[in-house]
Amino acid sequence: AQSVTQPDIHITVSEGASLELRCNYSYGATPYLFWYVQSPGQGLQLLLKYFSGDTLVQGIKGFEAEFKRSQSSFNLRKPSVHWSDAAEYFCAVGTTSGTYKYIFGTGTRLKVLA
């Protein structure tokens, strides 16, 4: 079955510290992978996406993610977190066969300490 797992429900980091949010997926075909951020009162904003090519993907706001096929992972990283990064982060798989849709993980809520 197709699924996305985000093992960490909550993560707290200090401002300026590095960040890694984990994402594991289960999908039979080649996945199309996304990271979105959701802030209160705002829609989900696309941080980055991956389908093919370089497995290290650069996104907006200084985020990057690395696709590791052998580990079925697509972890999101940022070298130095800013207080404004506090939000909910969602990893998603876009189906590349059959019906076109996204499957979302349960999300990771990031708290940033000043």
Place this chain on the structure above:
Amino acid sequence: GAVVSQHPSWVICKSGTSVKIECRSLDFQATTMFWYRQFPKQSLMLMATSNEGSKATYEQGVEKDKFLINHASLTLSTLTVTSAHPEDSSFYICSASSGRVYTDTQYFGPGTRLTVL
């Protein structure tokens, strides 16, 4: 670019009434629109996919007679929750895409908070 709006942003209604939520793509033509439901502290669950001019495709377990979806134009889709009950209270989010394949990114609206009393 790629802005999606939703209206209203929040709505409170009495049990048994119907509520309509609008989703608009403001600066692109949305061939495909999606409706999601998000429970508190949980993920987004896809309810249905609609393509302009055709009937929506509902996910398993979603009552199509309760959640009516209309995608009458390339910039507007509506979700009507009919005979709403307290268990329908949730955060409803739409997204829109200019295509129908996986390479077409979905852009999300800000969501509508529905509270049924």
